[in-house]
Amino acid sequence: MDYLTILQILDSTVRLATPLLLTCLAGLFSERAGIVDIGLEGKLLGAAFLAGAVAYVTGNIWLGTLAGIGASVLLSLLHGVASITFRGDQLISGVAINFLAAGLTVVIGQAWFKLGGRTPSLPREARFGDITLPFADQIADVPLIGPLYAELLSGHTALTYVALAAVPLSWWVLYRTRFGLRLRAVGENPGAVDTAGISVVKLRYQAILIAGVLCGLGGSFLASLAAGFVKDMSAGRGYIALAALIFAKWKPYPALGATLLFGLLEAIGNRYQSIKLGDITIPVQLMQALPYILTVVILAGFIGKAIPPRAGGQAYVKER
Amino acid sequence: MTLMQKFLGTAGALVLSAGAALAEPAVIYDLGGKFDKSFNESSYMGAQRWADETGEEFAEVELQSDAQREQFLRSFADKGMNPIVMAGFSFATALDIVAPDFPDTKFVIIDGVVDQPNVKSVIFSEQEGSYLVGVMAAMAATGDTVSFVGGMDIPSIHKFACGYAEGFKSVKPDGKVIVNMTGTTPTAWNDPVKGGELTKAQKADGSEVVFAAAGGTGIGVLQTAADEGMLAIGVDSNQNYMQPGTMLTSMVKRVDNVVYDAFTAGTDVEPGLIVLGLGEDGVSAAMDDYNADLVTPEMMAAVEDAKAKIIAGEIVVHDYTTDVSCPAY
Numbered sequence: 001m002d003y004l005t006i007l008q009i010l011d012s013t014v015r016l017a018t019p020l021l022l023t024c025l026a027g028l029f030s031e032r033a034g035i036v037d038i039g040l041e042g043k044l045l046g047a048a049f050l051a052g053a054v055a056y057v058t059g060n061i062w063l064g065t066l067a068g069i070g071a072s073v074l075l076s077l078l079h080g081v082a083s084i085t086f087r088g089d090q091l092i093s094g095v096a097i098n099f100l101a102a103g104l105t106v107v108i109g110q111a112w113f114k115l116g117g118r119t120p121s122l123p124r125e126a127r128f129g130d131i132t133l134p135f136a137d138q139i140a141d142v143p144l145i146g147p148l149y150a151e152l153l154s155g156h157t158a159l160t161y162v163a164l165a166a167v168p169l170s171w172w173v174l175y176r177t178r179f180g181l182r183l184r185a186v187g188e189n190p191g192a193v194d195t196a197g198i199s200v201v202k203l204r205y206q207a208i209l210i211a212g213v214l215c216g217l218g219g220s221f222l223a224s225l226a227a228g229f230v231k232d233m234s235a236g237r238g239y240i241a242l243a244a245l246i247f248a249k250w251k252p253y254p255a256l257g258a259t260l261l262f263g264l265l266e267a268i269g270n271r272y273q274s275i276k277l278g279d280i281t282i283p284v285q286l287m288q289a290l291p292y293i294l295t296v297v298i299l300a301g302f303i304g305k306a307i308p309p310r311a312g313g314q315a316y317v318k319e320r
Numbered sequence: 321m322t323l324m325q326k327f328l329g330t331a332g333a334l335v336l337s338a339g340a341a342l343a344e345p346a347v348i349y350d351l352g353g354k355f356d357k358s359f360n361e362s363s364y365m366g367a368q369r370w371a372d373e374t375g376e377e378f379a380e381v382e383l384q385s386d387a388q389r390e391q392f393l394r395s396f397a398d399k400g401m402n403p404i405v406m407a408g409f410s411f412a413t414a415l416d417i418v419a420p421d422f423p424d425t426k427f428v429i430i431d432g433v434v435d436q437p438n439v440k441s442v443i444f445s446e447q448e449g450s451y452l453v454g455v456m457a458a459m460a461a462t463g464d465t466v467s468f469v470g471g472m473d474i475p476s477i478h479k480f481a482c483g484y485a486e487g488f489k490s491v492k493p494d495g496k497v498i499v500n501m502t503g504t505t506p507t508a509w510n511d512p513v514k515g516g517e518l519t520k521a522q523k524a525d526g527s528e529v530v531f532a533a534a535g536g537t538g539i540g541v542l543q544t545a546a547d548e549g550m551l552a553i554g555v556d557s558n559q560n561y562m563q564p565g566t567m568l569t570s571m572v573k574r575v576d577n578v579v580y581d582a583f584t585a586g587t588d589v590e591p592g593l594i595v596l597g598l599g600e601d602g603v604s605a606a607m608d609d610y611n612a613d614l615v616t617p618e619m620m621a622a623v624e625d626a627k628a629k630i631i632a633g634e635i636v637v638h639d640y641t642t643d644v645s646c647p648a649y
Contacts, residue, residue: 008524019513114355118361118536121543121562226512227543230536235511270500270514271521285473288503302532 009150017263018160023241024255026211033207034187034311041238047072047219049105052119052229055126069216076212087315101123101161106231114242119229128157128224159221187309190316200316243295246315265290345583346379346401350408358556370583389414397422400512426589428582441593447483447637449571449603454487457529466494467527471534472508473501475641480533482646510538519544535607560610570606601633
């Protein structure tokens with residue numbers, strides 16, 4: 001394995017981790033405010049569909065992204081109405097959103113484009129172009145650092161950089177602003193927040209709206225990368241992001257680490273479908289299952305105790 | 321009066337028998353939907369061709385869920401539709417249950433085998449068509465590496481991969497064929513993002529031509545091949561138009577011909593098992609305006625030569641599903 005191969009795998013890691021990271025941060029905001037968000041998968045799928053469809057119709061991926069965010073926010077609001085306003089079970093509402101998105105995307109897609117639920121392929125100008133960072137070409141020949149900069153850091157789409165920037169931004173919002181403090185408090189002890197005269201309902205809605213926007217970005221990224229929508233194309237990434245969130249113990253920087261780890265495992269699985277270790281060949285099935293095995297291991301609590309926000313999953317009922 | 325009655329009676333009987341003889345044929349599309357640019361659309365094209373040529377009508381329905389297979393089969397058979405054509409191996413179980421209940425109705429299943437006296441089963445020798453596109457891939461590649469992206473890791477997809485690898489190695493015996501499967505669950509059919517990543521990884525490993533037999537995942541493969549300047553090979557229906565300029569060819573299964581022939585034969589469809597290979601024009605490597613610039617005369621000659629040898633039996637392409645192993649891997 002030479003240096004360039006490692007860089008290529010890491011490059012692939014970043015691409016695969018981007019939608020996971022955006023979705024994971026979406027879940028972070030939602031769950032930190034006490035709303036369990038198992039509907040991430042559905043929001044990702046709904047966003048990917050509308051982003052792909054609108055980008056195709058308008059020929060502009062930014063309009064597509066706006067539409068994708070719209071779809072995701074709409075599903076978020078549905079989750080909010082069911083679980084915040086009407087105090088329904090958050091898990092059930094989330095699962096319902098997953099089913100709704102899986103069904104609606106195909107039905108609407110079929111009625112719209114008559115392609116069996118697919119959108120037509122996006123032309124190059126209706127997708128995110130690769131952004132070449134300044135001087136990438138000039139220093140590409142510098143040993144070690146050149147390829148690192150040109151191959152790995154440069155040449156990703158805008159949303160990848162947005163996702164990476166969202167990590168410190170999320171940290172700053174959560175830990176350095178009044179809004180962030182209240183958001184975290186509402187997930188731990190909504191009663192206390194309410195006593196202080198701050199609306200729990202409003203805060204929770206704000207949190208799921210942020211989650212909707214982030215998820216919408218993730219879905220749009222998928223649609224752009226695959227040049228269109230294919231039914232069920234989120235392929236379980238919402239659930240993986242949820243697992244990464246637990247792995248990261250609901251914190252932004254660890255979320256970056258967790259999603260990069262999942263991305264890396266998938267990238268390695270893609271590149272080396274079978275690895276030979278001496279006489280033993282690790283079969284491809286094991287490589288492909290690695291992210292899922294890791295998820296199970298993590299969920300079994302091997303990484304230490306992951307303590308969720310205390311009020312997570314509970315609807316807030318004002319005392320009378 | 322009696323004469324009149326007799327006359328009327330005969331006319332009535334004639335009308336009845338005419339009605340029975342001219343029973344409407346029907347086609348049931350699988351879950352991918354009628355316009356999936358692949359398998360189902362191909363069956364629709366065949367049915368429509370028959371309708372255009374004969375001026376007759378046919379009944380059709382799109383499945384919305386797995387549970388509807390048996391339901392639609394029964395309702396079509398009840399209405400006297402004959403023959404009833406369905407595309408997809410997933411119909412096999414339902415058809416095996418329904419067929420004995422309607423002994424006078426003829427059923428045609430494509431890609432699956434159902435052993436009933438009123439069922440015609442049509443399967444394709446995908447390995448033979450894949451062999452041809454493998455030959456083309458080998459000649460189009462300047463180096464000695466090509467690749468394959470499959471959908472779900474099942475023997476019927478390895479059947480494509482194995483034929484492709486054999487065809488490639490008949491031209492470049494020391495070359496390398498990277499065979500990747502997207503996954504082991506049905507999500508593997510609908511993950512274009514992963515298909516794209518696999519393609520990028522294959523390119524990094526030196527692959528110049530990629531053959532995708534992966535359903536919706538394949539769309540991502542063809543797209544990435546176009547983005548990365550690789551050549552790509554489509555599958556099932558002619559997908560050359562999807563990425564003009566980088567589509568070397570498509571391994572086409574003539575599902576449309578099967579539907580057309582079944583509709584033409586009407587109630588006289590011969591039950592039994594039919595295997596369609598190169599000799600029967602059941603599979604082929606698609607040539608059209610979109611890939612004309614990529615296909616050299618030498619390539620055409622090599623493909624024709626291989627085709628003739630396979631038909632003559634001089635080359636026997638290995639069928640992966642017979643022993644779940646591939647000599648060319």
